[in-house]
Amino acid sequence: MSHPNPPRRWARRALIASTLVVGLVGLSACATDPGGAASDDRELDLLIPAFPASWDARATSGFYLTAQLLINEPMVALAPDGSFVPTLAESVDQPDLSTYVYTLREGVTFTDGSPLTVEDVLYTFDLHSAEGTTSFMARYMAGIESVEATADHEITVKLAAPDPEWPYTIARMGIVSAAYYDEHPESVGTPDVPQLGTGPYTVESISAGSKLDLERNDDYWGAKPEYDAINFEAPADDNARLLALQSGEYDAILQAPLSQLSSLTSIPGYNLTEVPEVATYRISMDVTKAPFDDPAVRRAIAHAVDREAMLEAALSGHGTVSNGIVPAELLIGLGEAQPVEDAYESFGDSLTYDVDAAAEELAASSVPDGFAVEVLVQQSDPAQTLMAQILAQSLAEIGIDVSVSQVDDNTFLSRLYLDKTGDGLVVFSFNAGSAEPANMARSAFTAGDFGNMEQFTTPAITEALQAYKSEEDDAARQALLLQIFADANAEVPYVPVFHPSVAAVVADDLEVKDFTSFWWASRIDEIIVPTA
């Protein structure tokens, strides 16, 4: 009888196996805790909702910019208080409404030691505006007529028409190194080729898709940045985010999910900062699609939307019910409060929750017996589903049969925006791309824009949007925007429901300064500062 495996070998294997188990346990026991109270050693550990697929300058927008702009500084930055601060540009001249002359600061270097030149700025413009670019900012760059180096350190940008959005666009455009991009075609921003910039912070390490560690740029031309390091993490799971904060290893959650605020704020040692977001949840009706092409149907639906209930159910009240698709405060910021308040109050007349009125409107419409409609909502945003369910209940009372379909973002966008194959009724959430007061209005009323889910515009509105661009007087701008919203309100293409809050939950030993809806467009180390 052969014995290819003598009994002892089994024993030996068992020994190896148990050693491995002991090793694993030992690994945990000898572990040292790398975290701790971050502000003591002047590190800032932040949780943000998500990471971009790549840190290429073209692939970042919105809150991704909070990290991107620390690495790649813009020529002019948006300060947390809303003012513009020259950074890589020493000065900006505006000889006429559509021309900007930027004088570059001298002696600025990228973190690899190479000097910043006009070539880098021109290259960055080209990255975002070249034909076929993948840049998130391409639409904002579309108005450029020419960008030229007009002197050694001078760049002149001519726009085809005046654009109040331009300074905000420039403040979101971090300057990249042309030489570095040439050296690594199509791979800058990946873990192996991290971004290179002139900013106050530089990439220390990236672990793909889950962590980005920045360290202070010791050769930064400006004032020494507050923190030695700023580290970003983006847990995909709600529970993980909650536990992460509970562990005490993180200093703040930015853009905290509103549904989790009550749990997050119950953690001792953290404070909540909550401000209105320039964003709107609205019920959109595609005015080109039957039966929503009938104003009576749209009016019926407007009366069937229980906005208070939706805010409570979807966001536990962390928001404000609104009569307009932009927060009134944004318009008040341009001038007097009274005209805005009066206008918003009058918009409310068509938005009262009144099922009887809704039934009456529907009876007088082209579909008196009701109809069936599929409402698409984004899976990624549970608030939309809750709102759609409340809407379905109210509409059922007047004979409209709503089926709610949760789809992923890509399906949602392609069906509603590209292919227009939706049924015409959508629970839509849309936020401003910049702090420019007309940003949302422009998107909501421009034909073909994603923000114009209703496919609604009128010649008067288009004209007013155009006039806004060359209007320099803030009060007049306010009047133009109010006129646009009044025109739209009269046709009821949408039902504004509420503006959500934007929230940050921050450790007690830190202070939050000037937190706004556009916190990501300014330096986070100037927004979250150690308590004096």
Added chain:
Amino acid sequence: MSAPAAISAASETGVVASQRRPKARRSSTGIVLRLILTRLLTSLIVLFVVTFVIFLFVHAAPGGPELALAGVDATPEQLAAIRAAYHLDDPLVLQYFRFISGALGGDLGASITMREPVITVVSRAATSVTLPLIVMAWMLSVIPGVTLGYLSARKRGSITDRVILTATILGATAPVFAVGMFVSYVFGIQLGWLPFLGAGDGGLDTLRHLVLPAVTIAVVLLASATRVSRVRFIQVIEEDQYTFARARGLSRSYLWTRVVLKNAAVHLITWSGSLVIGLIAGLIIVEQIYGLPGIGTLLIKAIGSRDIPLIQGITLLIAIGVVLINLVVDLLCIWVDPRIRKGMEVER
């Protein structure tokens, strides 16, 4: 798969003579080579079918990578330019042909959204997170599972047996996300022993970050590991060979190692191979819970952004992984059980 129960129904400890076909005596190398070759050939067909089906699914889904790449502010011209640049408007057959011919040459293309070669992205996720996690979770379920199965088989019907079975079933009936929450709360927060978010900074730190995710998977799998091994051990104990060996007065340790464990081995290896394959689905959830940038997270992101080359690449590599695991299982069985390599295998 072969029929492991049938293979190991007899043993080599003296009852080999009862085999039905002892006559087949081809050279072991020949048999092993033939097995590998057959496996590889059938695998190629499987892989071909998998890539084709996934390709059709991806293209049937609404939307495309251009929206993820350029965002909602993209102009229609911009989107059209991106589609053209990535040949997304070409006929499907042509696109599939391009993918397959690339893949045959070892080139899976580049991820559209991540701007890196698919191979780079996938191997980073696999080597830094998913493979170590699988190995760790596998060890944490199989080693304690077989040990517990051994204990409860040995003390069949005793209180120990009952306690073990109840406890493991409790773990198995809990959903993965609930176990994850519990494990990270207890060991991550309350005891503060181990990190529970992200994959750390590489090396030992990453291994520390993978312990709790691996434990989470293991808690769920432990029950089946324990049950399967217990049942198999008991089966062997009830066979004549065990009674015979016992009657010969062989030592207890000899009985358990040479008779029981060895006879159960083929069955357990086959089963633990399928355990690894079964792990893959659970991995996706666990990677999400613990914020791990592994293959599962990558696949979810790739699907969300319709990153076609990345989806194709990941699914192809997962399929290859499954094929390889099956092959390794077969080879291990051959190594452990001489009947297979001597061509005495029955009911194949």
